[in-house]
Amino acid sequence: MVAKEVIKNFEGVCKNLKAQEKLNIIIVGTGYVGLTTGLALGYLGHKVTCVDTDTAIIDKLERGISTIYEPGLEDLLKDKGNIVQFTDRLLESLSNADIVVIAVGTPSKSNGDTDLSFVEAVAREVGSAMDPDQPPVIVNKSTVPIGTARRVEAVIKEELERRGISSTFSVASNPEFLREGAALHDTFYPDRIVVGANDMHALNMLRQMYAPILEQTFTPPQSVLRPESYSLPALVTTSPTSAELIKYSANAFLAMKISFINEFATIAEKVGADINEVAKGIGLDKRIGTGFLKAGVGWGGSCFPKDVRSILFTAGQYNCELQLISAALDVNQKQRMKIIEKLQQTLKVVRGSTIGILGLAFKPNTDDIRESPAIDIINELLEMGARVKVYDPVAQQKYRETYPEQKIVYCDSAVDTARECDALAILTDWDEFWQLPWKEIGQSMDQKIIIDGRNMLNCEEIKKYGFTYSGIGR
Ligand SMILES: NC(=O)c1ccc[n+]([C@@H]2O[C@H](COP(=O)([O-])OP(=O)(O)OC[C@H]3O[C@@H](n4cnc5c(N)ncnc54)[C@H](O)[C@@H]3O)[C@@H](O)[C@H]2O)c1
CATH class of the missing domain: 3.40.50.720 (NAD(P)-binding Rossmann-like Domain)
Structure with a gap:
């Protein structure tokens, strides 16, 4: 401007x-x-x-x-x-x-x-x-x-x-x-x-x-x-108390909506449905709405996780069980590990493999990595003995400063990250990941495996380049 x-x-x-x-x-x-x-x-x-x-x-x-x-x-x-x-x-x-x-x-x-x-x-x-x-x-x-x-x-x-x-x-x-x-x-x-x-x-x-x-x-x-x-x-x-509860209710509801679609993604995968189609089919019902119905690696960030835990704590103090909200938290924790399960299914042996991670921020257009799913996934991969390469267009510096002890390879681009990888996992749906040179990327990888944790790629297109593609609930 x-x-x-x-x-x-x-x-x-x-x-x-x-x-x-x-x-x-x-x-x-x-x-x-x-x-x-x-x-x-x-x-x-x-x-x-x-x-x-x-x-x-x-x-x-x-x-x-x-x-x-x-x-x-x-x-x-x-x-x-x-x-x-x-x-x-x-x-x-x-x-x-x-x-x-x-x-x-x-x-x-x-x-x-x-x-x-x-x-x-x-x-x-x-x-x-x-x-x-x-x-x-x-x-x-x-x-x-x-x-x-x-x-x-x-x-x-x-x-x-x-x-x-x-x-x-x-x-x-x-x-x-x-x-x-x-x-x-x-x-x-x-x-x-x-x-x-x-x-x-x-x-x-x-x-x-x-x-x-x-x-x-x-x-x-x-x-x-x-x-x-x-x-x-x-x-x-409103009264101050209602205003305070409105904020927690809003975040708990949105977190629950994402966990809901992620839970249905699991059944969609089993029965051979596509969760993106299911989400569209239900979201167009005005009573439901299309927002926050994107299946993926689950919610993170500085608000949903802490606010959900906080309202559960408050409810506990009042001896009041918020069962739906507890379940949403559980589903979310398990959802992150779906990426690891998919890598195990496709690669069979994760130890010694090189995994490229595209996206560290908890969502696109921010450098915020607080409680980002990438953190748990990278930790688990390192624990399992994988070599991890990462790239994020904006959040990379923050991640490096926050986790200086982690032995990961920071790359300058998605193409650079993919080189010699056995699999690539997309964890943040940054715009630039929509249009990557997949042919070039595929040629530089040791194995052409993509785990699309944000369901952002056109799986038919990607398969044309010889990739094994796995999304969430597709
Ligand atoms: N980030 C979001 O998207 C978002 C959205 C809605 C609500 N909130 C809520 O808003 C609040 C702030 O969130 P945030 O993400 O902006 O936090 P943040 O961590 O980005 O910023 C908080 C700032 O407060 C400063 N600070 C701490 N103690 C201080 C003091 N005594 N005097 C002056 N400054 C002090 C810190 O140095 C820091 O810069 C939180 O309660 C959060 O839950 C956040």
Whole structure:
């Protein structure tokens, strides 16, 4: 995108928000959610400060370099002008804040419970420095277990009491539903915005924050155009507890949908059906819908696995069994090992074989490898004595940094990876894997075996080049 055009867009958008409608917003946590939200709200005309304790992140962002791979993000970052500030000092940013959005990580503990230490640390800092006469609305955007809005309120109150202050302030829950890889699109054009609040002040402030999105009054950025069929999003207002449960229900349902189709992929394979045809046949029923019905190696990423474990943990605390969700988790764990089973079936002996892995990210268009199926599959292959070559167009560097001890061969392209391999396994459906030079690839492999963990290839086409092809449920 041409820089000048973006700056023009920024100015145009800012004019849309009148001075009294602009809010002073602090976003705490500048990861996938915080950075996307901060840049989008800045683009819409609010005055935004993005805070992160990781000074390396702040340093890079200040220089206009994105710390994550997310389509369109760097365009906004480069041309942010003075609208979005980056800092590692929350305390200094708190004066004059209208809204403080908490978007820090909420990782899993080993028992499945959610580690809220990052969220509580932010609440403590806010309580230790906020202006009690003009308190900001505190917003939980991180995915947090039931009762966290109350917990954040309690922590802030403790800090205020320590300062000898009694003040009334609001804590709202505003779960995030963006998809990595389409994060800006989902932020500018969401299906709905959920706000859980107990008072009108918090609700009104959040309505004001999201007004340009709710009313779609902004000029779309060149790199994130408004879809023609897009209609205004609903604002769903609830209690904080319902909002917290909405987020877990949404992720658990989507994870369950994928596990459902993967379970049916197993039976499709046994009876000789094609799961892609089955998914289309059921998905066109509007009651079911086509989304999240793609059979493959299963779900991963930073959200579904931890959120599913977290809601199971919460349910356990209430002595309540979520049998469908437990089963979805089980099916998913087994699904990853289907790749290993298929390699054993076709190669017979895996030890000593060379396996090429195409794709490390948990899905395309992101560099996020958190809980990616590739991790378990590569570990298992190494354990079994295979030599592993890998290639991912974007996530490779992150994988190498995260697993420096792993003895794997990093390659520069899919073609390079395939050379002298006994089998290739596709684990992420990156666009560039659609159109690979299969003839050349086949000629360079020791055995022409493809395990298509994302059912992305045309199996008839691939077989024409002499490959033994195995997909999931086909
Ligand atoms: N990634 C997604 O697709 C997605 C989607 C919806 C919801 N969520 C939820 O949003 C939250 C954030 O997810 P993410 O993927 O952006 O996480 P992330 O790990 O990418 O980023 C979190 C950031 O918070 C920073 N941080 C930690 N403690 C801090 C503190 N005290 N002060 C300031 N910064 C601090 C970290 O340095 C890190 O940069 C999680 O609860 C997640 O479940 C994520």
